[in-house]
Amino acid sequence: MPASNLKNLTIQIPDQTTAPRGWAVRSLWARNLVTFLMVFGPGLIVMEADNDAGAVSTYVQAGAQYGTHLLWVLLILLPMTYFVQEMVVRLGIATGQGHAAMIYQRFGKWWGLFSLSDLLLVNFLTLVTEFAAIALALSKLGVDPRFGVPLSAVALTLLVATGSYRRWERIVVALCLLDTTWLAVAWCLRPPVNEIIRSSLIPSVPQSGITASFVFLIIAIVGTTIAPWQLFFQQSCVADKRLRFSDLRWARLDTLAGAVFTIVVAACMEIAGNASKMRALAFIDPAQMAVDIRAFAGVGVETAILLLMLNAAVLGTTAISLSSAWAYAEVRGWPHSLQLPLRDASGFYLVYLVCVALAAAIVLIPRAPLQLIILSVQVLAGVMLPSAIIFLQLLLNDRELLGPEFANKSWNNWINWTIIMVLFVLSLILAAQVVAPELFPQG
Amino acid sequence: MRTRTKNEKRDAFLVVHPLDDLPEEKRDVSALGRMPMTLSVRLSLIALRVYLILMIGLVVYHFLGLAQAFKRVAH
Numbered sequence: 001m002p003a004s005n006l007k008n009l010t011i012q013i014p015d016q017t018t019a020p021r022g023w024a025v026r027s028l029w030a031r032n033l034v035t036f037l038m039v040f041g042p043g044l045i046v047m048e049a050d051n052d053a054g055a056v057s058t059y060v061q062a063g064a065q066y067g068t069h070l071l072w073v074l075l076i077l078l079p080m081t082y083f084v085q086e087m088v089v090r091l092g093i094a095t096g097q098g099h100a101a102m103i104y105q106r107f108g109k110w111w112g113l114f115s116l117s118d119l120l121l122v123n124f125l126t127l128v129t130e131f132a133a134i135a136l137a138l139s140k141l142g143v144d145p146r147f148g149v150p151l152s153a154v155a156l157t158l159l160v161a162t163g164s165y166r167r168w169e170r171i172v173v174a175l176c177l178l179d180t181t182w183l184a185v186a187w188c189l190r191p192p193v194n195e196i197i198r199s200s201l202i203p204s205v206p207q208s209g210i211t212a213s214f215v216f217l218i219i220a221i222v223g224t225t226i227a228p229w230q231l232f233f234q235q236s237c238v239a240d241k242r243l244r245f246s247d248l249r250w251a252r253l254d255t256l257a258g259a260v261f262t263i264v265v266a267a268c269m270e271i272a273g274n275a276s277k278m279r280a281l282a283f284i285d286p287a288q289m290a291v292d293i294r295a296f297a298g299v300g301v302e303t304a305i306l307l308l309m310l311n312a313a314v315l316g317t318t319a320i321s322l323s324s325a326w327a328y329a330e331v332r333g334w335p336h337s338l339q340l341p342l343r344d345a346s347g348f349y350l351v352y353l354v355c356v357a358l359a360a361a362i363v364l365i366p367r368a369p370l371q372l373i374i375l376s377v378q379v380l381a382g383v384m385l386p387s388a389i390i391f392l393q394l395l396l397n398d399r400e401l402l403g404p405e406f407a408n409k410s411w412n413n414w415i416n417w418t419i420i421m422v423l424f425v426l427s428l429i430l431a432a433q434v435v436a437p438e439l440f441p442q443g
Numbered sequence: 444m445r446t447r448t449k450n451e452k453r454d455a456f457l458v459v460h461p462l463d464d465l466p467e468e469k470r471d472v473s474a475l476g477r478m479p480m481t482l483s484v485r486l487s488l489i490a491l492r493v494y495l496i497l498m499i500g501l502v503v504y505h506f507l508g509l510a511q512a513f514k515r516v517a518h
Contacts, residue, residue: 022459031456038460096469106478114492165462242461339462376506383498387491398478401470427498
């Protein structure tokens, strides 16, 4: 490392006097494989947890209303989501700190407070939708939500409170991999393969044209595929896992694999929605759709979709609550690691618990229009995303902090500013849609 | 950190999990203080904040419209 950069380094004195334990392997490829498996986790989790209950609703609704017409949007979102999250990985590995702490320290309290309050607001609203989906799926499975929702909240709290990052990560990675079942579900519904390939590669609009609801749904898809909490979550996760400089390429691969997996699963959700459209079923919500398609797909597919919806909500809840807890604890200077037992990081775990418990409690009280809330939260996330990415972009161009090795290259900046502009244009279209709805044909 | 250790018979690689490895020197954010921002960057961020507040208001308005909250109030 150049001497000029040494002034920016904090020397942390190792707390271990013995040699680190590890796996001895003899070949280079085995070394690479084992290293990748050890680094693997945050990228997959952040991407797949983004296929949460709201995402299931949004993607399935996209398929149910517009068939395969919106598949091309997913293909565009694949590189976008990767490039955004890759920046977070670099920042997390270079600094060993979370995103909220970084904004506070480099931009000051005022901007830090805005950034944190945006995150906590959207996260909390999203958590309410996660529990609403849990309640919905459980009721369709014949479980009383008054019993099932509190039980889910307790299970979600126990999941993080084991004092072991590794244990939490293994369980959550297993839950992520359960989403491969979406591929089987899509296959069982006999998808129109040629149409899917054509719609994925060639952008198209439905026969009804570009209507208000079509645009609203596109913004919701963008909002659910790249969400602000992901930036905070992955950087904190990378920091908590203590990924090293040498892990960067494996962490990038983890993120890319997660992005591809997530987009494939999202496409399967749209294909499931398309199956209901092909049979002219009215779409209300994904749980009702699962019940409706039992008539032609069988009870197995119905149960699978309901359980996958539950799994999506559980994944979303743990990741989103953790992003809030990490961010809040970082800013307050509290100990914040899944490696710490409850008594050593009580504030961090308390924030997690409050997020989960409050969202679960709210769901049990009112009977809100679930589908509308979910879609609006996704749009809100889409609206807030450009501002979150601008902070990220400024941080990644902070050469004083990151040096030339980790700072953005000019091609990174071109891509990122393009992404930011696309997101701004989408949010401006949303604004136009609200202020002057007559500009958009209703459909 | 992956350490290549010389075995008596053959070379081997020791692959260590990040959580088991020795802590690494990281970039020190706190020593740098605040990022220097030009007036134009500062004004852009303020404009962004105003834009965001307006957009949140619009989304809430749109949501209430779709939920037919205004019609209920009128009734």
